[in-house]
Amino acid sequence: MCLAIPARLTELLDAEQAIVDLGGIRKQVSIALVPEARVGDYVIVHVGHAIGQIDPEEAERTLAMFGELAAAPAALETTP
Amino acid sequence: MKYIDEFRDGDLARKIAERLHDEAQGRSYSFMEFCGGHTHAISRYGITELLPANVRMIHGPGCPVCVLPIGRIDLAIRIALEHGAIVCTYGDTMRVPASDSLSLVRAKARGGDIRMVYSATDALQIARQNPQREVVFFAIGFETTTPPTALAIRTAHRERLSNFSVLCCHVLTPSAITHILESPEVRQYGTVPIDGFVGPAHVSIVIGSAPYEHFAQEYRKPVVIAGFEPLDVMQAVLMLVRQVNEGRHEVENEFTRAVTAEGNLTAQALVAEVFELRPSFEWRGLGEVPYSALKIRPAFASFDAERRFGLGYRPVADNKACECGAILRGVKKPTDCKIFGTVCTPENPVGSCMVSSEGACAAHYSYGRFRDIPVRVEVAA
Amino acid sequence: MTTARKNYQRPLDIRNGRIDMGHGAGGRAAAQLIEELFIAAFDSEGLRQGNDGATFEVPAGHRLVMATDGHVVSPLFFPGGDVGSLSVHGTVNDVAMCGARPLYLAASFIIEEGFPLAELKRIVESMAAASRAAGVPIVTGDTKVVERGKGDGVFISTTGIGVVPHSVDIGGANARPGDAVLLSGTIGEHGVAVLSKRESLDFETTIESDSAALHTLVAAMLAAAPGAVRVLRDPTRGGLATTLNEIARQSGVGMMLDEAAIPVLPQVDAACELLGLDPLYVANEGKLVAVCAPEHAAAVLAAMRAHPLGGRAVRIGIVTEDPHHFVQMETRFGGCRVVDWLSGEQLPRIC
Numbered sequence: 001m002c003l004a005i006p007a008r009l010t011e012l013l014d015a016e017q018a019i020v021d022l023g024g025i026r027k028q029v030s031i032a033l034v035p036e037a038r039v040g041d042y043v044i045v046h047v048g049h050a051i052g053q054i055d056p057e058e059a060e061r062t063l064a065m066f067g068e069l070a071a072a073p074a075a076l077e078t079t080p
Numbered sequence: 081m082k083y084i085d086e087f088r089d090g091d092l093a094r095k096i097a098e099r100l101h102d103e104a105q106g107r108s109y110s111f112m113e114f115c116g117g118h119t120h121a122i123s124r125y126g127i128t129e130l131l132p133a134n135v136r137m138i139h140g141p142g143c144p145v146c147v148l149p150i151g152r153i154d155l156a157i158r159i160a161l162e163h164g165a166i167v168c169t170y171g172d173t174m175r176v177p178a179s180d181s182l183s184l185v186r187a188k189a190r191g192g193d194i195r196m197v198y199s200a201t202d203a204l205q206i207a208r209q210n211p212q213r214e215v216v217f218f219a220i221g222f223e224t225t226t227p228p229t230a231l232a233i234r235t236a237h238r239e240r241l242s243n244f245s246v247l248c249c250h251v252l253t254p255s256a257i258t259h260i261l262e263s264p265e266v267r268q269y270g271t272v273p274i275d276g277f278v279g280p281a282h283v284s285i286v287i288g289s290a291p292y293e294h295f296a297q298e299y300r301k302p303v304v305i306a307g308f309e310p311l312d313v314m315q316a317v318l319m320l321v322r323q324v325n326e327g328r329h330e331v332e333n334e335f336t337r338a339v340t341a342e343g344n345l346t347a348q349a350l351v352a353e354v355f356e357l358r359p360s361f362e363w364r365g366l367g368e369v370p371y372s373a374l375k376i377r378p379a380f381a382s383f384d385a386e387r388r389f390g391l392g393y394r395p396v397a398d399n400k401a402c403e404c405g406a407i408l409r410g411v412k413k414p415t416d417c418k419i420f421g422t423v424c425t426p427e428n429p430v431g432s433c434m435v436s437s438e439g440a441c442a443a444h445y446s447y448g449r450f451r452d453i454p455v456r457v458e459v460a461a
Numbered sequence: 462m463t464t465a466r467k468n469y470q471r472p473l474d475i476r477n478g479r480i481d482m483g484h485g486a487g488g489r490a491a492a493q494l495i496e497e498l499f500i501a502a503f504d505s506e507g508l509r510q511g512n513d514g515a516t517f518e519v520p521a522g523h524r525l526v527m528a529t530d531g532h533v534v535s536p537l538f539f540p541g542g543d544v545g546s547l548s549v550h551g552t553v554n555d556v557a558m559c560g561a562r563p564l565y566l567a568a569s570f571i572i573e574e575g576f577p578l579a580e581l582k583r584i585v586e587s588m589a590a591a592s593r594a595a596g597v598p599i600v601t602g603d604t605k606v607v608e609r610g611k612g613d614g615v616f617i618s619t620t621g622i623g624v625v626p627h628s629v630d631i632g633g634a635n636a637r638p639g640d641a642v643l644l645s646g647t648i649g650e651h652g653v654a655v656l657s658k659r660e661s662l663d664f665e666t667t668i669e670s671d672s673a674a675l676h677t678l679v680a681a682m683l684a685a686a687p688g689a690v691r692v693l694r695d696p697t698r699g700g701l702a703t704t705l706n707e708i709a710r711q712s713g714v715g716m717m718l719d720e721a722a723i724p725v726l727p728q729v730d731a732a733c734e735l736l737g738l739d740p741l742y743v744a745n746e747g748k749l750v751a752v753c754a755p756e757h758a759a760a761v762l763a764a765m766r767a768h769p770l771g772g773r774a775v776r777i778g779i780v781t782e783d784p785h786h787f788v789q790m791e792t793r794f795g796g797c798r799v800v801d802w803l804s805g806e807q808l809p810r811i812c
Contacts, residue, residue: 003117003737004224004282004308006083006338023081023731026665030201033227033347042083044285044338045735047170048199049228051347052285052338054083059337066092066311081731090795097795126796171737198736310794426801446801 004046006054009037020045083337087309088125096314097130104321108134110273111320112410114257115280116143116438117308123443125310135317138410139440141256141366142280144221144249145172146408146432146439149364150396152249153178155386156218159247160184160192163389165214167194168203172436173220177429179396184218200232207236207244216385217246224282226250226374227347230354233376233383245385248376251361253283254291255372259363260409261299274410276320278313279305281335288343292331300329307335354380362395364432365405404431407440414441421445473497478578485572485606495604498582502589507565507600515600517565523624528555532617537584540654541669542746544617545588550672550746551697552621553595557676558693558749560631560683561623566592568619569603573612584615595674597621623676629683635691636712641758642778643751645678645771646671648701649729652743656736664735668728673747678768682751685764689757695749700742702800704750705788712752715783718790718800722777742803752780 007020009031016032020043027045031037034050043050113119119139122128128137141147153176160167167184174185174196188194193213197203200217207215219229229246236244257277279292284305292303302323306316316334323330333339354377361373376384385391398404402424403417414420414433424430426442433439473493483490500508507515519525532548542550549566556563568588572581592599625631654670675695682690692712696704701723709716725740733740747770753761758776765771778790788800 004285005734006081007735008082022735024666024728025731025735027735030228030231032231033344033350035346044282046224046282047228048201049231051224051227051282052344055337059083062307062312062315062334062337063086066096066315081727081734084734088794090793093795124792124798125794126792126798127794129796130794446799 004044004051006042007045009039009041009043009050012039018050020050084309087307087311089311092311093130093314096311096318100135100314100318100321101132103318103325104132104135108136109275109321109324110136110138111276111278111317112138112140112260112274113278113306113313114140114142114253115278115283116146116436117281118278118306118313119143119440119443120438121308121310121313123446127310127313130314131317135321137317138274139407139443140260140277140410141363141408142222142253143432143436143438144225144251145176145436146404147251147256147363147365148173148176148220148249148432149362150178150398151362151394152247153184154396155391155393156184156216156247157182157187157192158391159216159385159389160187160194161190163214164193165216165389166206166210167192167216167218168197168206169194169218170198170220171196172438173218175429176432176435200228201235204232204235204241204244207241208239211243213243214388215244216389217244218249219246220249220251222251222253222280222283223286223351224280226351226355227286227344230350233354233380234350236383237380242382245383245388246376247385248355248374250355250374251363252372252374253280253287254294255369256363256366257295259366259369259372261295261301263366263409274301275324276302276304276329278316278320279303279331281306281308281312281338284333284335284339284343286344286347288341289331289333289339290341290343296329296331302329302332304332305335305339307338353377364398365408399430402431404433404441407433414444417441473578475578475582480572480574480576480578480581480606482574482606482608485604491604498578498585499602499604502582502585503568503592503599503602504589505598505600507598508602513601515565515567517600520624523626526556526559526561526623526625527620528552528559528623529618529620530555532619533613534655535613536655536658537580537614539658539670540667541650542672543584543587544615545584545586546591547670547672547746548617548619549588549591549595549597550674552619553597553674553676554695554746554749556621556623557674557679558631558695559623559625560629560679560690560693561625562680563595563597563621563623563676565622566597566599566619567601567621568599568617569605571605571607571612571616571618573614574606574609576614581615584617588617591674595676597674597676628687631690631693633692633694633708633711634713636708636714636752636780637691638714638780638782639755640691640752640780641755641776642705642716642718642780643753643758643762643765644701644723644775644777645675645749645751645765646747646773647724647726647729648696648745648748649725649733649740649743651746652700652738653729653732655744657732664732666728666732668726668732671745671747673770675747675749675770678749678765678770681764681768682761686753686757686760688754689761690751690753692752693749696745698744699803700740700744701750702739702741702788703803705800706786706802708750708752709783709786709788712780713786715781715786716778716788717781718778718788720790720793722775724773724775741800755779
């Protein structure tokens with residue numbers, strides 16, 4: 001049951017429900033499991049529930065890591 | 081789509097693939113990806129082709145539909161056909177083959193009121209709209225899917241819904257991994273030389289990275305928790321190769337944008353409130369696995385379908401020719417199964433590995449079958 | 462005669478009336494329904510004659526093409542269309558996919574007792590508008606009523622007749638290795654639009670069905686390079702993937718596609734991600750796939766792009782020699798995968 005998608009929280013309806021936007025699609029989901037989520041945050045939605053949040057800084061760092069390793073093979077050479 | 085498209089970039093993929101080719105030298109590597117979502121990503125994006133030939137991915141039992149034993153689906157079918165309840169379940173469960181050539185979709189054709197839902201809350205809504213009928217939510221899934229079920233039960237409890245119950249088949253990831261590592265094949269015969277694990281993405285959002293420390297230390301196997309997108313998977317494989325090369329066996333987190341060490345505490349607390357451990361649970365292909373599944377606590381007993389309908393679990397042996405068990409343990413490949421692609425196809429699945437698109441057999445059939453057969457692709461100049 | 466009849470007959474109560482068993486019985490109520498609702502909307506020479514069937518001439522040098530389709534879409538009304546307009550477009554397109562010019566339509570209605578007349582009128586008027594816009598009149602028809610509970614509101618079956626010159630040979634078995642595979646535009650909109658109205662899925666989108674009549678697009682393509690187009694098919698149920706697999710099997714060939722070339726609207730992509738669907742398998746009702754001789758692909762594409770329904774036409778792949786008839790695809794990611802037949806109904810994937 002691993003299909004989960006990052007979507008942007010656009011509107012809080014009440015303590016437990018919110019509207020999220022994914023590429024222009026809007027859907028109501030439960031945020032009962034991520035009570036600290038706020039408008040503008042990206043939450044990870046699974047079977048109609050937000051189960052976690054995306055940390056934007058970590059996302060940037062991860063993307064940079066993909067690129068970094070690609071760009072500098074010599075510096076990261078490992079010894080067997 | 082933000083946080084999705086960037087992680088599917090083909091140029092970055094090629095670069096990571098080059099690094100892998102450089103660093104995976106001099107030996108062969110076997111890594112098990114536990115999560116069905118990862119299996120699907122590997123197939124759908126053709127990642128196998130991008131990996132060096134000496135790095136092999138073994139598909140583990142991370143597909144909750146695949147590990148559901150026939151006996152459990154029989155229970156759901158009985159509830160629908162014999163007790164006349166409305167049975168709600170997720171999409172992939174509908175076609176899993178059960179006893180007497182039945183499945184939920186076939187039981188529906190026989191008159192069972194079986195409905196596909198997208199979420200546990202949909203099942204709750206059906207219960208509210210049909211106060212005269214019993215409504216049962218057939219709950220399957222790993223730790224990612226368990227909190228939504230817990231939420232549904234707690235909500236039903238608060239609203240005093242008297243016609244709603246849950247047939248709970250939620251299973252636990254760490255126990256499954258331990259069971260594979262403990263299996264005779266691995267420990268004694270070294271048949272499945274698993275060098276490391278790609279840890280599940282979304283399960284880890286809920287449980288955190290801490291629970292994997294145990295395997296890394298006790299079994300001296302590296303674990304890299306990987307995000308869901310294909311770049312995440314490739315990066316994780318690279319990190320595993322490096323750990324093996326450097327003789328390390330640690331838990332590393334590639335999916336830092338969503339996974340923390342302690343995980344989602346709100347979700348964990350909710351699950352602990354509603355569920356408790358079953359001493360043992362039958363997994364398809366793995367037999368009885370101790371402390372690997374959940375059942376509903378006595379405080380919420382009225383929402384436990386097994387108690388409510390007085391159902392006794394009857395284990396059913398798998399089809400003799402079906403190699404799902406060996407495939408789920410990573411001991412055999414789909415093409416090792418005699419009935420793969422002939423008797424057992426997505427239209428006529430014999431075992432669960434073929435039903436769910438995450439299953440090793442379904443994924444290989446849909447995406448990778450062409451690699452087994454030499455195909456001459458002739459393109460006019 | 463009509464005036465005299467009207468003095469003794471109350472007009473249909475469109476606002477509040479419902480279909481009852483009398484409307485299908487062939488008597489006065491049935492005749493009134495047909496005259497005030499159907500004929501008033503469709504208004505064709507064939508229908509005005511009031512016979513059991515319609516007659517017409519076949520132009521010399523042509524073969525006849527006939528196609529039929531049943532329409533059971535649920536819900537009946539969806540963004541961008543309804544079962545009525547769909548039934549016109551679908552059959553016009555089936556005829557056009559044989560390289561034929563569609564001439565006439567027949568429409569048969571099976572209506573459930575209790576179905577509101579207001580909704581029926583809406584559907585019929587939508588059909589009439591689609592038929593007029595396409596220039597393909599409905600010349601004969603039938604109405605039956607079934608008891609409540611035995612029909613899903615209304616089922617419409619349409620049959621189309623068209624003509625194709627003897628010189629034109631278009632069919633699913635004609636694809637040859639080396640041929641170009643062309644697609645007329647973005648995929649997945651019809652399926653997503655219909656799904657968005659299903660209660661249990663409940664998501665908001667501005668996506669509309671792409672339901673449209675494609676016969677003038679086909680005519681433009683055939684005129685641009687006579688003899689070049691070998692196969693035409695519209696990817697309806699089962700989507701693009703199913704259509705390509707059908708052609709591959711019929712022609713005894715394989716295909717190699719380029720994923721990056723296949724256009725998908727961002728919202729369709731997003732909806733499919735959310736639901737766990739693959740756009741390749743989602744239904745379209747206003748798109749076509751063409752297989753044509755490679756040396757004429759550019760001319761055919763130019764003709765498509767000049768037509769309002771082909772603005773985003775693109776070459777998506779090539780036909781290959783393959784005894785296994787696999788449709789393969791180079792993924793955007795750099796790997797290669799098989800695009801297989803659909804297995805069972807595509808259920809929204811949760812895993």
